[in-house]
Amino acid sequence: MKKQIIKNYEQAVEYLYAVPRFTKKSQMEDTRRFLAALGHPDKDMRIIHVAGTNGKGSVCTYLRSILMEAGYSCGVFTSPHLVECRERFSIDGQMISKESFYAAFMDIYDRLDWESLKKGEGYHPTFFEYLFFMAMLIFRDRKPDFCILETGLGGRLDATNAVEKKELSVITRIGMDHMEYLGDTLEEIAGEKAGIIAEQVPVVYLAEPSEAEAVILGQATKKGAPAHKVSKSDYAYLNFKNKSIDFSYHSRYYDYIRLCLHTIARYQMENASLAIRAVEVLDEGRSITREHITAGISKAFWAGRMEEVAGEFYVDGAHNEDGIRAFLETVISDGWQGSRHLLFSVVKDKAYQSMIAGIAGSGLFDKVSFVQMQGGRALHTEQIVEIWKQYTGSVGTVYLSVEQAVRALLSGRDSKERIYAAGSLYLAGEIKDVLERCAHDQL
Template identity: 40%
Template sequence: MVNAEEYLLEIPMWTKQKNSLEDVRAYLEAMGNPDRALKAVHVAGTNGKGSVCAFLTCALKEAGFRTGTFVSPHLEQVRERFLINGEMADRESFEQSFSTVLAVTERMVGQGKCHPTFFEFLFYMAMVLFREKQVDVAVLETGMGGRLDTTNVIESPLACVITSISLDHTQYLGDTISAIAAEKAGIIKERTPVIFDGGQPEASAVIEGRAYFLDAPRYPVGEDDFAIRGSLDGGTGFLMSARMRDGRNLDFAVPFEARYQARNAMLAVRTLEILRGSGIAVDDRALRRGIRATRWPGRMEQAAPGLYLDGAHNPGGIAAFQEAVRDVTGRTEKEPYLLFAAVADKDYRSMAEAICRGIPWRGIGIARMKSSRGLDTAELAGVFRSFADCPVREYEDAETALADMRAAAEGQLLFCAGSLYLIGELRELLNT
């Protein structure tokens, strides 16, 4: 019997070419078009996609809707990408969906079709799994971009959501905010509501234009739509107020220390409001309870006392990370230490400069990751030393880095960032 995880993780080694959306549709047709049985919310953007998906999932669950959520990447195991009512899919269902997709793949490849990429295979599994579980709503996160993303085969979503845009994957999506926004706006469908982060004029203009062309109702979320009212006791989150479309203000608790989650929560709230028009009614009580119950690992996650994990890995994410670090250090009056790693295809020089000039770090550790995409520690440490006003240490593995940096930061605060691959390794170490 084929081991599902082993097979999936080996796909990138021998399948490089991304298939067209026409080829994706051919595969789905061979599976009985499971996607067409789903009511979907499609989420794109550079930063915050996963958090918005998590907020939506928990609120829908509280309202009694059976929800399937497809997200990426995973931190520790691939099953994390498939959620049923916010919980990782059980192994039996995971393996059944894998077997279904594998059988179709073998038949299609035998007919001359290209093998699915890693992400395509996972997407097919999600569609099969969600159909079998008879979910009421599917919350689907794009992998990269939007216009050509595998998930964009979805034809008639209930709503499209576009989170904040930043410079990331520039070799594929373009090297300007406008170009990247155009790729993200490619998920917008004719006459389908689009809820988007309206805080970036350059991106908003592109999204507005695409939505106007498709006669899609537009719901930008801006600074005037929400306000942070204060912190929860013990630094476990914050209170915020959302301006609803009917003019009311709705107050609720957000269980994250990072204030950047306020905008993501507001995007989810506005989306839930719009979904009421499609018969997906989430009342205020379910919304409050759902937002309060949301958990999303690796996003300014307090993994242990004084230890924070954040997957920030691009300019926009780093800026939000810095703001969160300032909030936490200001509240606790403790000094910050940093553990950092990056993959080679990111703009690590700009990230290092921004991080070093924005926060008075007491010490910085640079870790080597297991990922083959990881950047050489000597090179990354050299970049940090050119900007840092504190000692910068190099480590050959995440385990040694974590132990040494936790000892250095004893009684203070250790923040870990730069790559979700790093965060996954650290969470695995902390959970063993």
């Protein structure tokens, strides 16, 4: 590997995209060693660490929004991004500038052992490790009150778990995903996620599925970490109106709180409740009030999760079995009286057979279309159509590109049709990118 001349943000992103996303590893010595070589930028940070299969980014967003309402500044590192790589780094809800991204990139780049790398030896961070190191430098320089870190994959061996200390760990819903890295059972996957639990550091977790809860509690006991669960009995759906959800949350410190989520996604009640419980454990009712919580939940927005990107056109990042199940539960209860049209695509390394089976079995959609996403990871539409045909006997409509699909769907529908897109966060990102680029056109 030879050192290149990288002049700007665009070239930095191009370089990163050529780096392997993750590697299958059994230890973290290289990650910890490089973080130490950076001077342990994390050493003075108040870190909230979030792991799980689904809902991580949403929990990070609700946490950040509540903390900001209480007057705290927050740095957040999340993944993946939808349109721009720098979305992964935000300070108080604003993604960093291209200049800040490039400066952090070059700081890491210039510290690599290029003499060894040129000989095919030495350590080079993976795509995700590189971004994590950048986040640590950005947050070190900006000094937010809290740093919220979302794991990229798993937890135990995730780069974000290299930090020296944390104030709180949060584990969201655990399901079947990334089995080639994390294991083939819920217990194995939960074991990897629970690897973020640190000695004597409180953990907030979702009390289902039960197989995952048992593993989390076992790890918490082993680490002497106080464990605080969120279960379905802690929150209750109240009402749905004007594309918003009213729900209640009951807690030790705040008793009964009525909250409003400005989304049609019912699954966000679970994620918002996890964030509230995390704030309770973090603050113990000292400085964060009920008003901070209600305002923070109401103002929070997380892109790509039942996001209305155009009139009655919703994109959802559901990309595994649990995600599709939650997506379908939202669709069935969203109050829409007209027809429903689904645009679907998926990547090769997901459980696409069962995802497609779930959609076909739901009977929720009057029309279903399939689209070819960009990139080598995308499952070809021919394979998707073949599976769909097995379950329904029909082939649906096929689009060769996301731009073709978006233009056709938005120009050829009536006011009584609602469009949904699901199956991949990459699909959500491509749709948002197309809409941004074509904003000046008459779609």
